[in-house]
Amino acid sequence: MLFFISGIRRNFIRPFTILPVIAVVTVNASGQAAPYFQQSVSYDIKVSLDVDRHTLLGRETLTYINHSPDTLTFVWFHLYPNAYKDERSVFAREEEERGINDIFYTRESDRGFMTLDTIRTGTTDLRREYKDGDETEMKAFLPRGLAPGDSISFFMSFTVKIPRFISRLGHLNLHFEITQWYPKIAVYDNTGWHNDGYHVLGEFYGDYGTFQVAVTLPENMWVAATGILTDEKEKARLAEMLDYTKRLDHLSEKALNQQLDSLNSVNKHMEENFRAGNIPLKTISFVAEHVHDFAWACDFRFLVKKTEYANTSIYLFVLPENYTAWKRADQYAQDAVATMTGWVGDYIYPSLCVVNSFNPYGGMEYNNLVLCAVKDQRGFKFLEEVIFHEIGHQWFYGMLGNNEMADAWLDEGLTQFCELRYFKEKYNGSFNDSWFMKTLLGKESTTHKEMFKKQLQLISSYNPALSPASGKAFSYRSRQEFSNVYLRPAFALNMLKYSLGDSVFTASMRTYYRKNLLRHPSGESLISAFNETTRQDWHWFFDEWVYSNKQCNFKAGRLYSQRSAGNDYRTTFEVIRADSIVMPLLVEFKTEKDSLFRRQLFADKVINTIEFSSADRVVSAHIDPDTSLLEFNPKNNSTGWNGLHLSSLLPTESFYQNTIYVTPWLRHNSFSGWGYGGMGIVYDQLPFLFGNESCALGASTYYFPRTNTVDYAFVFRNTTRLFEEFNDYFLNYSKWQGEIKSEVGFEYRLGQYKFEHPSHNFLLRFSYDELFDARYYDPANVQEGKDVTVGIRYTAGLDHNLSTHQFDVEIRKSLNILDGKYDYTKITIEGYNDIPLSRRFSITNYTNAGMIHGTYPAQTGLFISPSGRTIYSDFGCFVGYRYFLDQAFSGGLAGYINENLSGRSLLSTRFDINVNLLNSPKGQIEPLFIKVFFEGAKLWRLKNNSQDDRFVFFDAGIGIKLIGVDLDLPLWKNYKVVHDGMNVSIHPDNRLAFNSILVRFDLTYYLQFALEMK
Ligand SMILES: [Zn+2]
Structure with missing residues (x-):
């Protein structure tokens, strides 16, 4: 599928040898005080869902091993559902500051919260306190210090009121998405505790470990979850469902629609039974290993399909009304896993669920489970885009578990980059969709210029008023401003790929994966993966493109081409940098006989001169002929225009x-x-x-x-x-x-x-x-x-x-x-x-x-x-x-x-x-x-x-x-x-x-x- 590189480009895509070459030191987190370590966790949770009252009742045993060099006297827990409690929560206040009114417009009875009824170790109840003004973060004091290497078990019982969808955890009638729902211990790493609360902007960070979760709920419910199902009876029921959807997929369009219609009336009838409380309960269990979170979703109307990639079963949980719209979703999911495996590394888990969701943000990633709430629109492949994006996060967040709050650019930027790359390589030149990616990454036309220009204002490369992409997620003032965190690093990586060539770039990404699998990487981990693979120092590049909001803008200067003493022509061309980011670039020259050739340049001066001799007179010069640079004004790159x-x-x-x-x-x-x-x-x-x-x-x-x-x-x-x-x-x-x-x-x-x-x-x-x-x-x-x-x-x-x-x-x-x-x-x-x-x-x-x-x-x-x-x-x-x-x-x-x-x-x-x-x-x-x-x-x-x-x-x-x-x-x-x-x-x-x-x-x-x- 990766046909993109043309012959002419291949000749020029090799590492820019003119870059300063450094003796690569293995970066050992030199700026940080303490050496790397990570804690391990083991959760055993029994939870029951009351579909009428929209509540969860849970009991949780958490075993926590302290691998840090420090003795811990307290630990932090995230009680995220308290974000939905009232208008005083941090989440609600941040929504208000940003002019978002989801909590404001939600009735009290539709809001949510969590109460931690007990927390003890052994028989000792733990003293606890909330973070100042934030009930999503709770500190629990340990009865005695937890020494390095020691472990401790916490016993907790909790109640969660599930809100109607406001943000991530939510329900709509009898559809439930149960995410960030259990008392979850915060990460303690070599930079300390990461007890960030639930914010409007910003996501999550968790310790890797094992989850055993038993869910009690009405027996007709289908459950998508992190990990694998261990319950034999439920497995048999699921197998029947898979047979049923396989048969559906062989039906003609008309017969399929009839079948889906008849399903509707069956479901209506079942909903009445739910209301009457006539559905018996079941308990099913899941086990997940090497994950840092556990999420699940359930709905009695789900139709479940299955596809596979390598050793992974990919399950799709689709609502009947979207069954036709999702007919290619299994293919999209499979492509996403295959593509990410090729570009980054293996998907190490046996299972992945793609769930038809009501998430108000369009899509969301959890370990082994992604939520997708969009539909295709005319000319836009939204479904494939979101499925790819959230599956991409299985790598950048899931298996390479960076702190999504502190280094949001690392998971969002890398995922966004892969998404852009996927669309470009899969659909290059042949489709009219995904205008945004296509236009910025290629030279094709788009029918959505006005929209596109608005999008450009979301990237600090075009809008200097924006902050750098490297900030803490909740420090951004609006979703628009936060877009820069996705887009600028994505386009920066695209430029890096262009400079390095595909194979070196991919090798660097695989180094990042290999060195950080099931660990907590930082920005420095990514940079050192590039440094190690290329034996060049790329700090300057990330400093400019991620940690600064500087612009990139080169301009064509004067071009002279005159006959020299021999029969040759002597050509001089000036590339003007002004205050632009320093970048390696290519210049394409055209001669009077219409032949084209290229020269490379590391444009680090204000005026950079290229000089060479050629047999024919040079008539024009064009900087960045493949439009690979994220330039503020790409229109001043040429010495002439062509009519x-x-x-x-x-x-x-x-x-x-x-x-x-x-x-x-x-x-x-x-x-x-x-x-x-x-x-x-x-x-x-x-x-x-x-x-x-x-x-x-x-x-x-x-x-x-x-x-x-x-x-x-x-x-x-x-x-x-x-x-x-x-x-x-x-x-x-x-x-x-x-x-x-x-x-x-x-x-x-x-x-x-x-x-x-x-x-x-x-x-x-x-x-x-x-x-x-x-x-x-x-x-x-x-x-x-x-x-x-x-x-x-x-x-x-x-x-x-x-x-x-x-x-x-x-x-x-x-x-x-x-x-x-x-x-x-x-x-x-x-x-x-x-x-x-x-x-x-x-x-x-x-x-x-x-x-x-x-x-x-x-x-x-x-x-x-x-x-x-x-x-x-x-x-x-x-x-x-x-x-x-x-x-x-x-x-x-x-x-x-x-x-x-x-x-x-x-x-x-x-x-x-x-x-x-x-x-x-x-x-x-x-x-x-x-x-x-x-x-x-x-x-x-x-x-x-x-x-x-x-x-x-x-x-x-x-x-x-x-x-x-x-x-x-x-x-x-x-x-x-x-x-x-x-x-x-x-x-x-x-x-x-x-x-x-x-x-x-x-x-x-x-x-x-x-x-x-x-
Ligand atoms: Zn994302």
Whole structure:
């Protein structure tokens, strides 16, 4: 299956001999004080599951041998289920800090906990205490010191309340995933106790040993577990099931579906029996050796399949509703085990279970057991991806048991790397899935460029605001930031593989496996495996790529190729490194006769020069021709670009190419009727034009025959970095529906790319607006003329715990230049707050204050209608459809939608009381809110109004909010605004007002034509 390496590449893939070669010292954990040791454990647990009460009752005997050189006077136990206890647990507080509300939205009766009813050694009850503020960690004091080499047995009885799925341990109806469920002793190693609690980010660390677990549960349940089943009766039952699924797999699709349907009604019936308590209990036993954890899952509906690899039985526990979707899962699991065996080392256990799961994180790894909760989606092989990833962890976490909390990069980075490698080698070039891996690891196109760009922001190589990948897992502030822990080391290892060549790289990985099998490796263990295998020192590489967040970016410099004294050509090429990470790299040269050849270079200087002679003149040079480097800007690697190519009628964008979209559209507005035209966007990254990192350029034009007008728009936005933050400068110009709008500005964003709160946004802009044809609008609310302004805006995103807050202030001053006849200053302050009160209820508040002073055009005034302009429909269709009714965030009241009324000062506020109908955590299912709203506003110095300014406007109504659609139905308001020519009068209107509904949504579909500049 590993066909990837082409002949030409093989010639160049050998260890970069120009690297400094060191005499390899076997790294003996030189930085650490104490020599390596590991403790051993032996667990004997008897547990019964009460499926009605969602509880476990357990008795545990743990025999612990102290191999450390220290006498222990206490030990730490993890009581992880207490993470789900209440809103005060460390897990809950961390969720809150990160704006996750799983615990918050979980009813008390659906939460979980663990009580340790007894803990003793011999007949002595042990004194115990919790870690400060964290009931997931408990210290037990030993009656006498445990000397080096001695062993001790702990007897414990415990109760676990199993939560509905919040995090890892959980149930959904009669489906149970029992993980991190027993009192588990913390690891004591040569750096001390590792009594890390249960955190939102970060996983586990355990001592290797033996587990004997007997589970009592309803006899119809199927159990997937760590280790092997020892119960003969259950083995016979399992054999019957395997026969049954074997027969299922031979059925035609239609017959299979019928069979699965009939299974559904059998299962429904069985569920009723469960509810009635009519199912007798059974006790089954498992034994697991050389593992550091024990997990199990059960469900009476599981269909169990089996496949094999070498001496390992691979069991798949699949839910009937996913049986068809999982039809190739056994193949995926087998491929994963085979691949990892080849790349790293043998899977040493007799059994592996792959379980169809409800884990909210998609997948999770335990010894001999992986959970997988995803389904394939069109174009995405999610199922295979997660199965591979979690099985990959059987090596990096399972057999090579590093501390997942302290060195998360080591298990996640290595696993992610293997996953990327697997997808690249298995599907190279022939499938359209797994865009992310494909794009970064190869040069193929992807249809998901926007998504891809968002992913790039998760890697510190592209987003310098992120911390290095080597931090402690729980120190990361968000899941987004934590992604760097997976991705950056994965791509770093990919570069290392490229530099070393496949065979040397694989040999290094096998050294890592051989030296650390069933031990607790650290980052240093991995580095020394590479050092030992290659006889070179790779510390510099890991220091830069894992322990720092520095960028890699090389740039093509000058290229000279001139005839020398003989008949040869003398060529000089400069590779510019600037402040990039030092890297070995390849340069590909092209001669005037179109032949290609490569040179290697260790680019450690600011300007690195390659010089050589050749028979033909060299016309171009390309750094990193195989796109192996994780470079910040791979587009400045070449001395030239090769022209413009129309590649396809469907979008085939890639990070490394520039794309022009051409989108034909029809537009319509009620004044000028139908317009014909199109939109073209040259989008992203035009370094050959602007020399910067990211750039967007767009233009569109339409012709409206009814009014014989041509409207057009032009946008430009370019991103650069200043003080480690991303900044944009922009220029927009449009002539659209009787007005010219243009602005040029600069935006500085602070904290946003660190996924930080609060984030600060500063915007400075100069605008030129000209209204030259007022016929498009309600003349009462607009005035023709030119308006030149300078504006400065500050926006703070103040997300705090579960609430969202935003604050925005803007000052605009008109400049009396370019014939602008206006002279005014306008200040607006806007506030937005969204505060959850309970799982069901939340409150949203919008508050606006504004003031305008001087001579201003009518359209710039402060309006109480939701839109400053009278609304003329404006939509485009054909291959695209767009409907957009803007509620300009200007203090407008939904009840006054068609009653434009403006003034010089405004204070308005709105409260929405939202009821979450689905009662679901926000992150899991998009909530469906119904809302009741109340609004009030006071305008001062009304325009064209003969009455006094004594009106305070109110309205109230109901609405719904669902996935981007926001509908307001005002039911009552206290005034009615009547326009009579240029005069406005206001009348009491205490009645139901069904006259307006405000809907806000924005849906756009495009068909794009792509032109690529390669
Ligand atoms: Zn993982």
